[in-house]
Amino acid sequence: MSDPMSDTMTAIAVEGGKGAADALRPGIVERPRPGPGQILIRVRAAGVNRPDLLQRLGFYPPPPGAPTTLGLEVAGEVVTAAGRWKAGDKVCALLGGGGYAQYAVVDARHALPIPDGFDFAHAAALPETxxxxxxxxxxxxxxxxxxxxxxxxxxxxxxxxxxxxxxxxxxxxxxxxxxxxxxxxxxxxxxxxxxxxxxxxxxxxxxxxxxxxxxxxxxxxxxxxxxxxxxxxxxxxxxxxxxxxxxxxxxxxxxxxxxxxxxxSTLRPRSADEKARLAAEIERVVWPWIAAGKLAPVIDATFPLEEAAAAHAHLEAGEHVGKVVLLA
Structure with missing residues (x-):
């Protein structure tokens, strides 16, 4: 699958660097370019997690080399291939950051195949949790x-x-x-x-x-x-x-x-090799549970990417059951 998109994309930034939920604003930024061993994903859905709230408030900075954009998990289509993945493959992936955007790059070893029967929203709700x-x-x-x-x-x-x-x-x-x-x-x-x-x-x-x-x-x-x-x-x-x-x-x-x-433990600061080891074990142990119908994420609410502020406010209210997901 060729990439027909421009060199820019929509992503969510925290206005002023940190703040309340309403500090989240969509903007146009440069589209990321994959490095060696990385895939570029056209993001279709991104999970919203409590660490994102902490990062927005200034308490959970991304690890060295990770994007400053929020977002630790996504699902979408591979645009630029690497490792086991080819263009057009549907994947979900664990990120060090950068999920609240139309495109994201990730170590190819940290991506997993979207389970059969899962839409992008449910797949995006899997990796971080x-x-x-x-x-x-x-x-x-x-x-x-x-x-x-x-x-x-x-x-x-x-x-x-x-x-x-x-x-x-x-x-x-x-x-x-x-x-x-x-x-x-x-x-x-x-x-x-x-x-x-x-x-x-x-x-x-x-x-x-x-x-x-x-x-x-x-x-x-x-x-x-x-x-x-x-x-x-x-x-x-x-x-x-x-x-x-x-x-x-x-x-x-x-x-x-x-x-x-x-x-x-914390997950985000772990090494790329350690996350790759975890991904392989999860695909071996957990993905068969999903295939057998024993595990499916519970989606509480979805929001358009541009309404990330509303998604954060919803999560902070504490009445949700399950996951909150952004749709890109």
Missing amino acids: VFTVFANVFEHGALKVGETLLIHGGTSGIGTTAIAMAKAHGARVIATGRGADKKAQALALGADIAVDAKAEDFAEVAEAAGGVDVVLDMVGASYLDRNLEALNTGGRIVYIAALAGPVLEVPVMKIMQKRAVITG
Whole structure:
């Protein structure tokens, strides 16, 4: 497929470098050019993720060499081939940045084939959440078949994906959410047990259900004590964000008594080779779950690319269930 487009494109910039959601503005910029081993993608959809909100506010700068434009995941068609991909292939990809645009470049090894039956919006909702859950729950957290995973924020984009992936793996899931509606939604999404974190003590619920082996936590410090209460001996707590406190006061004796492991990771700063390794493992393990109908992203809302500001405001409001996606 030849590239008939001009050397410019529409992309979303943060007016003033950082600010509130309404600082996001569409503009005309130079179209990126792929380097060795990179593909150029005509972006048709881009996922909106909480790290994008942090970057917009000035708290999550892109790694060296990554575009300053927001956007960590896209789906679209290959324009310039590299690696296993040829022009016209439909792919989704994990990016270091640059997704909120009509075109994006990415290491060819960080792209995956769009699953059969998926449109661009659903494909774009896969990479950031699937990579994050796989790396943290299945690798760092070492979730085993038959174990119990506690997911905080079960109706978020990460949470909905984690529920589906854990269930596909053969684990039991306890999910928390703030409010009775979120509790009901988590159950509808496949959680075995759901907890209204505003009205119930999740640790008491978890202990009554036999405890948990892995905790996926994006809340942070304020949940540590109750996570430890819920944790079985030899359990693992995995942090992927710290929305309610970045500094832990660790009860060392409790860690020792439970032989607990506290770990966590970020995805964006990982090396290109490490992301390529993850992509290959995800295609081997997770893509068959998608083909079998065990995993599909939950789309809460879509917005045109030019309305990225409205998409950010929607995500910040916190009422979404699943993913928010921009359509380019």
